[in-house]
Structures are given as C-alpha cells and as structure tokens.
Amino acid sequence: MAIDSNSPSFVSQLCFGSILEEQILPYPKMKEAEQETFKNIRSSIEQLLRPHEKDFREWDAKGEMPASFIEELKQFGLFSLLIPESHGGMGLSTTAYSRTLQELARWDGSVAVTVGAHSSIGLRGLLLFGTDEQKARFCPKLATGEMIACFCLTEPGAGSDAASIKTHAVRDGDDWVLNGNKLWITNGGIAQFFTVFAKTGGPGERGSVTAFIVTSDMAGVTTGPHEDKMGLRASNTTTVMFDNVRVPAANVLGEVGKGFKVAMKILNSGRTGLGGGSVGVMKKMLTLATKQAKDRVQFGKPIAEYGLIKQKLGTMVVDCYVTEAAVNLVNHLIDSGHEDYAVEAAITKVFASEAMWRTIDEALQVAGGNGFMREFPYERALRDARINRIFEGTNDILRLFISLTSMNEVGSQLKELASSLKGIFDNPIKGFGVISDYARRRAGLASNLIKRENAVFTKLHPAVQPQQQVFEALTRDLATAVDQVLRKHGKNIIGKQFASRRLADMMIDLFVLAATLSRVSTAVSEKGAASVTRELEILEVFTGQVKRRFQANFAQINENDDELVKSLANHALDLDGYTWDNV
Ligand SMILES: Cc1cc2nc3c(=O)[nH]c(=O)nc-3n(C[C@H](O)[C@H](O)[C@H](O)COP(=O)(O)OP(=O)(O)OC[C@H]3O[C@@H](n4cnc5c(N)ncnc54)[C@H](O)[C@@H]3O)c2cc1C
Known part of the structure; x- marks a missing residue:
C-alpha cells in the first residue's frame, strides 16, 4: 500500500469525522524477504534464551544480569537490529524490529528492555538526526555492542515535564561543557554511548535544549549504583552524572536549540517497540493460562470448563489480537515513510501497556495461588509490566497528548x-x-x-x-x-x-x-x-x-x-x- 508521507494523522481526521481508509487498507504484511530474516532471528533467539530460562528468575531475584550474558547478546547481534547494513547492522524495518522485541519479551522483560533501550531510544537519535560522519563514527561500534546506548532525559526535577531539565551545556571554544544529573537511565551503568539532553539557552529558558552524543571515555562522566526496582530488576538502571564534561561540538545531535524536538521524535518512533514487547508477553500469558486451565481440576472438572475462566481466556484472546493489529499497523505507517504518526504510536503504547497488564493479571488469576508464587512466571511478568504504563511518557500524559494534538488539527x-x-x-x-x-x-x-x-x-x-x-x-x-x-x-x-x-x-x-x-x-x-x-x-x-x-x-x-x-x-x-x- 502506498501512503502519502504528508498525509495527516488518521486519528486527527477522525476528529473531523473523516476516515482516511487508504492509510489503513489493505492490512499490511511483513515483506517476504524480511519474513525469512525474521524467522531466522526468532529461532536463534529461542536457541539463545531457552537455556537461560531458569537464570532469568535468578537474575531477577539478584537484580543483575551478568556481564557474560550481555556478551552473549552482543555475539548474537542483538545490538545491531536497527543499524543500517551499510554500517554493519541488520537494518531491520520498524515492523521486523518490533516483532523481534516481541520474541525477546516472551522470554524475559529485562532482556527485552536492555536491547530495546539501546535501539528504540538510545541510538535512535543518531539514526534520525546524526550526520553521515557521526553515523560512520558510532554505528559500527553500536552494532557490535562494543558501545551500548542509553537515552538520558529524565532528571530528579524533570520527569513528565521534560522541558524543565536543569542539565546544561555552555559553549567553550570547540567544545560544549556539560553539567548535570540524569535519573533512572536504562542501560546507564553498562553504556558507552549516551544521548543526552541539556539546556543551551542559559538559565530559565524552557525552550532551548540541545541533544549531545556523550561517550563514557569523556572525563567527568560517572554513573551511580544499579537501582533496586520492583520489576525489570535485571535490566540496568542508574543515575548518570556529568561534571564539566567537554563534549566536542561535532557531537551535537541535530541542531543547537532543537533538542526537544529530537527527544520527542525519538520517543514517538520508539513507542511501537513497547507495543511489540507487550504483544509478546500477552501471547506467552495465553499459552500459560490455557495450559493451566486444562491441567487444573477443581470440583471434579478442569477449570477450563467453567464460564468465568472461559470469559478470561476469551477476553485475553481479543486483547492480544487487537493490540497486535494496532501495533503492526503503526509499524507499517512508519516503515512507509508516513510522517504524522505520533498520535497513533502513542495510542499503541497506551493500549498495549494496559492490555498487557489486564492479560497478565487475568493469567495470574487463572493460576490461583500458584500465580502469587515466585516459582511461577506470573508475578514477575506483572512486576515487569507495570513500568510500561509509566516510562516513555506516562499513559496519563500520553492521553492528554493524544486528545489535544488530535483536536488541534480541527x-x-x-x-x-x-x-x-x-x-x-x-x-x-x-x-x-x-x-x-x-x-x-x-x-x-x-x-x-x-x-x-x-x-x-x-x-x-x-x-x-x-x-x-x-x-x-x-x-x-x-x-x-x-x-x-x-x-x-x-x-x-x-x-x-x-x-x-x-x-x-x-x-x-x-x-x-x-x-x-x-x-x-x-x-x-x-x-x-x-x-x-x-x-x-x-x-x-x-x-x-x-x-x-x-x-x-x-x-x-x-x-x-x-x-x-x-x-x-x-x-x-x-x-x-x-x-x-x-x-
Ligand atoms: C525503570 C525505569 C526506567 C527508565 N528509563 C529511562 C531512560 O532510559 N531514560 C530516561 O530519560 N528516563 C527513564 N525513565 C524515567 C521515566 O521516563 C519517567 O519516570 C517518566 O517520564 C515519568 O516521570 P516521573 O517519574 O518523574 O513522574 P512525574 O512526571 O512526577 O509524574 C507523576 C504522576 O503525575 C502525572 N502527571 C505529571 N504531570 C501531569 C500533568 N500535567 N497532568 C496530569 N498528570 C500529570 C503523571 O502522569 C504521573 O502519574 C525510567 C524510569 C523507570 C522507573
């Protein structure tokens, strides 16, 4: 299906009562050639992750993923998914990338987030706004995992209100001198490549933010201890501090003063990754819940035969199918070069994260008391899932974004x-x-x-x-x-x-x-x-x-x-x- 890249957002047009059916019909399919690539990735992921199934539980309890396992992820090429082939990566489309995150999330949330934070938000700014020189300098190392990437926006005083960041950079000769502290940065402690947002317009100026590429070998970059979290416990989350870090002007990402746009564009295009991961978890929960419902006998019958269990399973099927429908469609819009997809991407994030939460909760209910035991995967899945409604824009803020942006089109x-x-x-x-x-x-x-x-x-x-x-x-x-x-x-x-x-x-x-x-x-x-x-x-x-x-x-x-x-x-x-x- 050919989509006019300048065509307006589907949802904004719904606000006028118009249905832009050419944007959504026919329903897209992954390209044949990419299907083959993806099938290979899927079976290799299974070979890589299945032997670690028990480890994932242990690493969650310990709150740490061993460096040797991160090496395995690198060897497998999981840090190269979005890097163009010309720079040594797999060059996956948004569709195949999101589908790959789906597979990872089926096995373990911490693994999916480690890989996802690197590609979806850590290095995406480089792909979207980097110069040819910057791409040539960093992409090959990011593809092999020699450099792991992270995205540094949040600060102690600036979460949803990202424009209020205090980290600042001042021009000094050929460098910018960067100072400030970032909070809860996924991959912070294992990263060598930091996409950092800082004020460059002087104190008190809300608008003037610039994005920088900072590397861990620059003097003055330090990270705090790994945070003790509710979920995704094995994924690395730390503070990142910048103390008089001299960043060469050649490392400015996009235009000086246009960093907020860079940040929003990264988040908008990264959001379908979360949707993909959510679908993976929902599929896994359906597999677990249907088996449990058939195996568990109460009152002389498998619980699968009771209406209330069927109600849960049937609803889970619907949630999973419709979420997948929306995530695939938005991935396709992005792959087709459609520009105005921010609202639709936000919708997939909100809907998928909430559908996943309902699905895990119901699967846990089907498992009864077992669902509450750490020995079984449900409670970990529930803990891991909760953050999806908070990070990359809280669902509350995204709801405001969805409605206000779409209405403004009117x-x-x-x-x-x-x-x-x-x-x-x-x-x-x-x-x-x-x-x-x-x-x-x-x-x-x-x-x-x-x-x-x-x-x-x-x-x-x-x-x-x-x-x-x-x-x-x-x-x-x-x-x-x-x-x-x-x-x-x-x-x-x-x-x-x-x-x-x-x-x-x-x-x-x-x-x-x-x-x-x-x-x-x-x-x-x-x-x-x-x-x-x-x-x-x-x-x-x-x-x-x-x-x-x-x-x-x-x-x-x-x-x-x-x-x-x-x-x-x-x-x-x-x-x-x-x-x-x-x-
Ligand atoms: C595990 C984890 C990993 C993370 N990884 C990263 C990362 O890699 N990089 C990064 O930069 N950040 C990261 N974050 C930060 C995350 O993006 C923020 O937590 C998120 O943006 C919300 O900010 P906040 O926590 O400060 O909440 P706040 O902004 O303080 O919000 C608190 C509550 O108030 C609501 N609220 C705020 N403003 C309004 C408003 N105007 N109207 C209505 N309601 C409002 C919010 O929806 C929320 O419910 C991570 C966080 C966690 C926990």
Whole structure:
C-alpha cells in the first residue's frame, strides 16, 4: 500500500469525522524477504534464551544480569537490529524490529528492555538526526555492542515535564561543557554511548535544549549504583552524572536549540517497540493460562470448563489480537515513510501497556495461588509490566497528548491558527498552553466540516459490514464530541483533563477498532470468510466492547461527576488523606 508521507494523522481526521481508509487498507504484511530474516532471528533467539530460562528468575531475584550474558547478546547481534547494513547492522524495518522485541519479551522483560533501550531510544537519535560522519563514527561500534546506548532525559526535577531539565551545556571554544544529573537511565551503568539532553539557552529558558552524543571515555562522566526496582530488576538502571564534561561540538545531535524536538521524535518512533514487547508477553500469558486451565481440576472438572475462566481466556484472546493489529499497523505507517504518526504510536503504547497488564493479571488469576508464587512466571511478568504504563511518557500524559494534538488539527483548518499550532507539533507537551481562543470561536466551522459522506469506509469486505457501520457512526460521534468540547471549553480545554481523557479514550478505542477492522477485512478478502470465523468473532466482540465504552464516554461529556470528584480530591488534599476513620 502506498501512503502519502504528508498525509495527516488518521486519528486527527477522525476528529473531523473523516476516515482516511487508504492509510489503513489493505492490512499490511511483513515483506517476504524480511519474513525469512525474521524467522531466522526468532529461532536463534529461542536457541539463545531457552537455556537461560531458569537464570532469568535468578537474575531477577539478584537484580543483575551478568556481564557474560550481555556478551552473549552482543555475539548474537542483538545490538545491531536497527543499524543500517551499510554500517554493519541488520537494518531491520520498524515492523521486523518490533516483532523481534516481541520474541525477546516472551522470554524475559529485562532482556527485552536492555536491547530495546539501546535501539528504540538510545541510538535512535543518531539514526534520525546524526550526520553521515557521526553515523560512520558510532554505528559500527553500536552494532557490535562494543558501545551500548542509553537515552538520558529524565532528571530528579524533570520527569513528565521534560522541558524543565536543569542539565546544561555552555559553549567553550570547540567544545560544549556539560553539567548535570540524569535519573533512572536504562542501560546507564553498562553504556558507552549516551544521548543526552541539556539546556543551551542559559538559565530559565524552557525552550532551548540541545541533544549531545556523550561517550563514557569523556572525563567527568560517572554513573551511580544499579537501582533496586520492583520489576525489570535485571535490566540496568542508574543515575548518570556529568561534571564539566567537554563534549566536542561535532557531537551535537541535530541542531543547537532543537533538542526537544529530537527527544520527542525519538520517543514517538520508539513507542511501537513497547507495543511489540507487550504483544509478546500477552501471547506467552495465553499459552500459560490455557495450559493451566486444562491441567487444573477443581470440583471434579478442569477449570477450563467453567464460564468465568472461559470469559478470561476469551477476553485475553481479543486483547492480544487487537493490540497486535494496532501495533503492526503503526509499524507499517512508519516503515512507509508516513510522517504524522505520533498520535497513533502513542495510542499503541497506551493500549498495549494496559492490555498487557489486564492479560497478565487475568493469567495470574487463572493460576490461583500458584500465580502469587515466585516459582511461577506470573508475578514477575506483572512486576515487569507495570513500568510500561509509566516510562516513555506516562499513559496519563500520553492521553492528554493524544486528545489535544488530535483536536488541534480541527483548529488547524483555520488559517489563523497555523502559527500557534506549529509550536504544538514541535513540542506537544509544552504546547498544552497554546490551543487558541479561535478554536472556541470557530468551533461552529469545525462542526460544518463534519460531513456525513466522509465518515465512510468504501473498501472493507462486506463480511464486516455490521462492525463497519458501528465504526462509522462512532466516528461521527467523535467529531460531534470534539466540537462540543471545544465549543464548551475553548482554550480552557488545557485545564479540562477529565474531558481530554474521555476524548482520548474514545480516540484510542476507535483507532484500535480501525486497525482490527482492517486486519479482519483483509483476512476475509484473502482467505474467505469460512476460514476466518474466529477472527470475525474477535472483531464482533471487540466492536461491542468499544461501542459500550465509547457511548459511556460520550454520554459523560455533558453529564458527569467531574466537579464532585474534583471536590473530593481537594478535600483529601486539604486534610492530607482520608477523614472518616470510625474508631
Ligand atoms: C525503570 C525505569 C526506567 C527508565 N528509563 C529511562 C531512560 O532510559 N531514560 C530516561 O530519560 N528516563 C527513564 N525513565 C524515567 C521515566 O521516563 C519517567 O519516570 C517518566 O517520564 C515519568 O516521570 P516521573 O517519574 O518523574 O513522574 P512525574 O512526571 O512526577 O509524574 C507523576 C504522576 O503525575 C502525572 N502527571 C505529571 N504531570 C501531569 C500533568 N500535567 N497532568 C496530569 N498528570 C500529570 C503523571 O502522569 C504521573 O502519574 C525510567 C524510569 C523507570 C522507573
């Protein structure tokens, strides 16, 4: 499928009531040649990791992965996945890379994150923004693992509000002199290549950030002890300190003062890696839970025969299939050169991390008391999974990003908004304050843009028509909801997080449903409806779930308990917690 790289975000167009079906149909497949490569990678990963299955539990308990095992990962080439072949790497597409992380995550979360932090965020800035000279200098060493990469953005005072970092760099001759401390850096203690973000515009300037390539051999770079974590315990996480580090100007990544854009672009394109890992864990949980349900006998029957167990297993199947549909689709958009995928990538991260959490939790429940025992893999999987809802942008912040960015597109139809909107796309989190009064005043125009004939699919297989109709109706409702919310709140939408979250949930559900419709429709076209009855059932169940959630969110736009909930929160804040202890 050819996608116009300048075509707008699919979800932003849903906010107008338009379905850009050419972006999502037909459902993509991994290229033949790459399938072969991937199959080889998959079987080699199994050969590499299966013998270490017991070790993973031990390393989790100890909170450390031995250096000898990291050497094995290097020998295997796992640090070369995204490096172009011309620089000694495997040059995998986003699709094959995400699929590889899926395989790794099935075996062990700490291994997946060690490899993922290196490629998804550690070296991605070099691939996206590096000069030819920088790539030639670093890529070969990053491919062999002689250099392991990490991404250094977070600081003690700057997490979600990444623009408030204090690390700073001052130009001195041919160098920049870098000072500051970074927190919770994955691979920090084993890395030789650091993508570091620092202020270069003087104290107090929020905007002016520059990205630097720092290497561990530069004087003044030190790392703290490995953090004692809840999950991913064997993956290395440390503080990284820069004390008067002289960084050559040749190591500036991208343009001076444009580092925030570099950081956001890295995170946007890295997010589908987390989605891939989540799908891998969900598949593993389904294998474990189905076996457990058949083996465990209670009240004279395998527990698999009970309705409540079937409900869990069936729901896990649906969650896994639809998550995979969305992750693959966004990977394909990225591989096709589509530029405007940040919202869709954020959606896969939010949906996948939460679907994975539900799936592990239910698999643990199917295992009963065994699920709680360290001897079994469930509790470790649950601990490992929790961080996925926090790092690479918390799901809360990403929900705000999804809804506000997508809604701004409605406003961007208006020429007057163009200049203020530009800032939002460069820097969506910082740009929360930018949405304009125009959006409120001109929301009426937006409502005129909702044209019934745009909210239609024309290329789906007739076998999915009932679900297609639901999707089209919900798309029109989304456009109405966006219009209503902008009309009601205008620029104050920034402070209306309850409303933004609701809209985000509607957008997330709709995008995942669009991906599922595309996947199932394409499968029917290729194999015939009789061969894909289960997939049609999945689509039917998921469409029902989405419809019910969507309608509940839609109804709450005008009728909700938001102010009461806020007042209770304020009460708890004023009195430092709960005030009705009855003793
Ligand atoms: C194991 C681990 C590995 C990590 N690896 C890396 C790494 O390799 N590189 C790196 O740079 N960082 C890394 N991080 C940091 C991670 O990205 C941050 O923890 C994350 O961005 C959230 O920041 P924070 O923890 O400071 O939370 P905060 O920003 O303090 O947020 C706390 C809570 O407040 C919410 N919140 C904050 N602002 C708002 C708002 N405006 N509106 C509504 N809610 C809000 C958040 O959603 C969250 O629920 C890692 C963290 C961990 C735990």
